[in-house]
Amino acid sequence: MYSCSGVETINSKKPRVILLGGGLAGLRCAQQLVTEHGFSTENVVLLEASTRIGGRIRTDKSFIEGFSLDLGAELVHGDQTSLYRLAEEKGWKMEELISLAQGDGGPLPADSNDGWGLFYVGGEKRMLALDSKDPAFVHLNDYLGSLADLWPAIKLQEGQLVLEDEDGPSEIGPMELNPPPSSGGEAAVAITTAKVISPQPLQQRGQRRRQPLSLRDGLEAAGVGKSMMGVADAGYANTVGAALEDTSLAGTCYVEHEWDVDGDRTFVLQTDWPVSKVEFTASGLATVTCRDGRIEQGTHVVSALPLSVLQDGDVEFVPPLPEAKLSAFQHMGLCSIVKVILKFDRRVLPQLLHGCICSESFIPEFWFRHLPNLPEGGYTMLAVGFAAGPRADAVTSVKPEEALKKALDQLDDMFRGRKWLEGGGCTGKGDWEEAVEGNTGIAPEHCEPHRETSGSGGQGEGTLAELPSSAYVGGLVHDWVKDEPFVRGGYCYPRIGFDETTHAHLAASINGTLFFAGEHTNTPTGMTVHAAIDSGDR
Template identity: 25%
Template sequence: MQKTKYSNWVQGSDMKGKFQRKKVVVVGGGLAGLAAARMLSDYRRGLEDVVVLEADSSLGGRIKHITGLAPWPVEVGPEFLHGRKHSSVRRIAEEMGCQIRELPYHILLCILHSLITISKFDRYYLGHEGRMVSSSEANEHTDILHVHQIFERLAEEDPEVPDMSMAEYLHCKGVNRVVTQLAQSFYANDFGCSLEQLGLRECIEEAQQWIYGDTYLILDRPLSSIIDYLSQGLQVHLNWPVVRVEYTEDKGVRLWSQNGSTICADYLILTVPMKILQECVVEFDPPLPPSKLKSIQSIGMRNALKVIMAFSESFWPEDLFDVICTDCFLPEIWVTQYPDVANEAGQRTALGQFVVVGFMAGELAVAASQLSDGDILLQALSQLDSMFGTINGSTTLNAEPCSKPSCAFQDTIDTINSDSQVLEPGGEMMDPFPGVAEMPHKLITRSELHHREMASWDWKLKPASTSFQGGYVMNWELQEYVRGGYTHPSLHAHGARRTLAEPLLGRVFFAGEATHPGVNPCLQAAFDTGQRAASEIIALANPSRL
């Protein structure tokens, strides 16, 4: 058995032929599963016999980072914590001694509850005009104000209103094309889908139930440090994908892995991503009830891509954090900066010093995923050149109109090309920051992407392409045990999350962001549902001790 940071971890399915009986089995080693296991393990009154089964070779689920691109680990999954109020995850970070940087909620992208006044750090790039809108201009821009007012006022809507897509809702509001494009880039993309897939009733419920306050939190270390912290002392079996679950009211549950290993328990908490349930990766005996199956199929989860680019110098304004982009390849970008981290030898090995992250989800991500990683990076760099390049040495940010997305990409959106070639990335980077949630990865370097074209470039016109040092594309659809981004408020799915969260026979419990009806899917939602499932088991096992 390979040794790990914690001596009670098992790096593989070595339980074949052994009878294992536990009090609680938690399937899924992401934040929801670890929150549940931690709560049960800490309870210390008869429920400490808990084991976590993780299909992947590391814990963390969608919390993962890469190294070698920048002088700090770069998150390829979630980057931010939500909210100052009622935040269990923030309390964990404070217990760990993290330094926490707060950003006003409304300067970021998931701002369903934001103020209508736009933060001074916000910018919008209107690709069809080739124009960057500053914060002061945004406060007076009719279309920008209008789109925020529409989504802000969802909290005032009747929760029993007939369901429709947000595309239909905006059409009923009579909005113009610019407002629609802003809604797609700002709200739908951040929710993880398109406006056509975004459900009105679930958006209303989310708006009315958000309790976490108007702050985003950035830690001084990778989010995987929270995974490390929560998993200390837990019994964890890695590389243990569950393929079959038997459950009965009198005997509890029995689980099988791919290689035939089995484990039995009194209770099961299932925290796998929605796509794993939708694609029937796990077989249930008896089969799941029709109501549960209907809820699983009605909750939407599309693909998500993060495009991460490292540069030798910054070519954007010093106060810039994020930009919402319409009629562009990347609907939203932001810049990141964290403290440098040295490896054990005191060396700092990184391709670039400055990082820009692009994010796309839903149908845009589906289309982009048909391109090679190299082509995705080229499209992203072309967009940044259009956004931040100057004309004749002018310092204005208003360059030429964004190249739409390019015709080639637009063709891909219209007719997904399944025959596209995949560019082989460059040499594999050594990991100077070993950790639980480190992604195996290869980075595409400057020379591999640009070859000899750079000699003729003018930095003023192509600042991104010229200073590009390396990049990485994270396509979450390709992660075997995730298969997409995260769930979104879905059309005709009102009530499905509550149905999904209901236990089966008092033996099988469900957790994960998809089971939380009142939170735009995030780390806080995952953590809260894990603790909710653990509390349900504690109430059943020891009701007098609550």
């Protein structure tokens, strides 16, 4: 352990940086200070509240012997990011997956493999293929895919949405944000220079809306019905980590638009060091105090603390943070996240099935991992259930053993008696769509034994003779709120009230001595590991 009174730093006039938080943002910033900016080891001090580093990166090696299981972040988003470049540089093994969930770039198949995904419409017991031509499903995806294009025209000013064009705010209106449905009883949104007509039945149009629109408002205005609203909730909203009604429409458009545009030396590290106070004196010296009274002193402080810690006032800042920054903290939300992980001793689902979005279901999203033959245990398949925001809260409202049972029962219900195709190019084919999307050709519950046979085009065809529960051997539940008290959440999303200035306020430094990093300060690429890394570079 290392401690410094700060006297040497003041006398030598060398900058000494104290970093708060040992997640990816803090670690990256510390690394860059030493390797790229020439700071000496003793003048870069990273303080982490818990007994481990990594923040929302956490790997478990005990659940399956010989296999590293990610309990936190596990996906690399895109091949043009700092994380992807780092993975290539380090030679980390990566596997290309489909982009399944709306809000995560999907639904879009991978370019270099034949993986596929499904959308389970729980209320109707329907299973849609990734490229289903169901008109309501296509309409939902078209609308969500258009959000990025809406941002250049939409600005959030003083709590009101304004439509702009190249010549400035339009004086001619109303103009439709979404084409109104033909049915007079459906909802529509109209945007003018100074007012927003709320999504209400058309005969009631003309009422002013005095608060920003939510993503649910936009979906309703676009004519998305109940069934597909459930898919949007399980796919897009679960990915964002918030309820549709709590997610800013303008903020979502902004984030989607920005998303599209998108060493060997060491430093001093101290874990089990929860910070309680950061105080700057008139002379510019910063004193950082631990909950147990220990102190560190330096000339500069970088806060890479989770948004929850800042929102809840766990750390006292002296002088107090500016009101604009405190307000910006509240315009972002840190969603709750839970993973429900099931392991199986044999493969009972098609190997090329990467994942499934599940509306009106206990677990809104599953992805599947097919494991190599390990020396012990014989586990060959994992089902990772992912829930965020209010869906995570529903999962954690029951005991872990009950959550595991409900997740397993859901998988049984989803795949009981369904036909499947194995092999390359199975999505987009008529026989696959007939078997899954249209719910025709479904094998009866008393299926023939699970098999792979040669079919037309070299595809194997089979039915699920075994339900997933027949191969289940154990599971675990990891709650990123209850199990991670110094993090208390997953990733950030734009709350109602978010505007284009929120990002600037979150990232702004104070007096050139107090700086802020973390994925919440990098909202254009937020919700990702590379957002945290890039904020550390900044």
